[in-house]
Amino acid sequence: MELSTEIERLELNDIKNASQFYNNRYEGDYMDEWPTRKKRRVYELLLELGLPEEGIALDFGCGTGVFTSVIKQAFPRWQVCGTDLSSVALEKAKAKNPNCDFFRLDDPTLIYCKFDFIFSHHVLEHVSDIDETWILLSQLSKPGTRMLHICPCGNEGSFEHNLCRLKKNGLRQHPKNTFFYEDRGHLRRLDTQQMRSLAAKYGFDVCLEYYAWHHYEAIEGIIEEGLDYVRYLTDPIQAANDAAQNKLHRLRKQLQTIAMLRTLTDIVNRRQQKPEKSWKDYAVIAILKPLTAIPWLTSRILKWLADNEWHQRRKDPKGAEMYFLFKLSEC
Structure with missing residues (x-):
């Protein structure tokens, strides 16, 4: 520290x-x-x-x-x-x-x-x-x-706790158990x-x-923080060992894919909100807008899984x- x-x-x-x-x-x-x-x-x-x-x-x-x-x-x-x-x-x-x-x-x-x-x-x-x-x-x-x-x-046992176990000093004693x-x-x-x-x-x-x-709600929360945060959490350079490094690589690919898809929606929204649009803006909107259905559906599925998890696993x-x-x- x-x-x-x-x-x-x-x-x-x-x-x-x-x-x-x-x-x-x-x-x-x-x-x-x-x-x-x-x-x-x-x-x-x-x-x-x-x-x-x-x-x-x-x-x-x-x-x-x-x-x-x-x-x-x-x-x-x-x-x-x-x-x-x-x-x-x-x-x-x-x-x-x-x-x-x-x-x-x-x-x-x-x-x-x-x-x-x-x-x-x-x-x-x-x-x-x-x-x-x-x-x-x-x-x-x-x-x-x-x-x-x-x-x-x-x-022990949550998605985040298991993630921290993959990192060197991921579970800290000072401050207490953070x-x-x-x-x-x-x-x-x-x-x-x-x-x-x-x-x-x-x-x-x-x-x-x-x-x-527990799991899905944690994933949703992490992705909501954005691509940079996903990369920070899953940085394989800080892995505890080779096996942990492989797990972090796989997890990073999965979370990055979802986070990157969500950036499509942000790009389209920013272009659409421009008061004066260039031909490039219209081109980007035309190309990317159909693809935003994928992150929209992914987000809805994650939210449903997170809500269901709360009701099924809250004990x-x-x-x-x-x-x-x-x-x-x-x-």
Whole structure:
């Protein structure tokens, strides 16, 4: 790991530096939006929880309020709040959700609040001290409070875990159990046993555990990032051994083919959107547009497979993302 990256990770352990780190990110379009399918999945899952018609909910680590909106949509009669350590993110969240309340994480009034439901989406991998975070979550809860956490999963067997095993240092011990391609703000990747242990340690019972990003959803997500990202992930030069190198070569060819086909659609769209088109533009559109049926069909098939995988395999722990619902003991 480069020294500069290691220093950045160490600085994230300090809340002031972490706040500035994320303020700088949120000045851009960091986490400004999530795929429609992901928001729909969270919305449907919230409806499955059987929560009462009224209550107080907290989006813990709400960022720009994308999932605060989803919570409010699922629970229209609830008071929905959000908290984050980034003031820049909170300003964006307030603009998106004028009917919700927002607090900075260090707001002294927050500790006096008690919530019926607490939600976090890809937050636990970012916090500097996981135990301090669970202590805070316990303080914000009352007997019977339910808490849903969605975060990266470190279990073995997912498509991404298997991919990382093919690379030298693909599975990193520092930061804890993370994958080589992960964002530098990720300080850990928890596995199932660690999540269960944390819950038990702080008095929460596990009510539900689901998993996603097993295979097809992971492939779709990787391809959505583009051709350069595919090449980076599957770079055979960094293979762990000869057998791994051969596997990476085969995987690279497969993923590159799909990613390259999708670029056809991008090329055609850019040419069509030009206000003034040359004869070359019309020629490119005429030649390539019929071919865009292939990436369109491929995309639809992958999305269908990913959706089906979620419904068929969400109890299979060999996924790269996990959904844990907890309930604070009432005794």
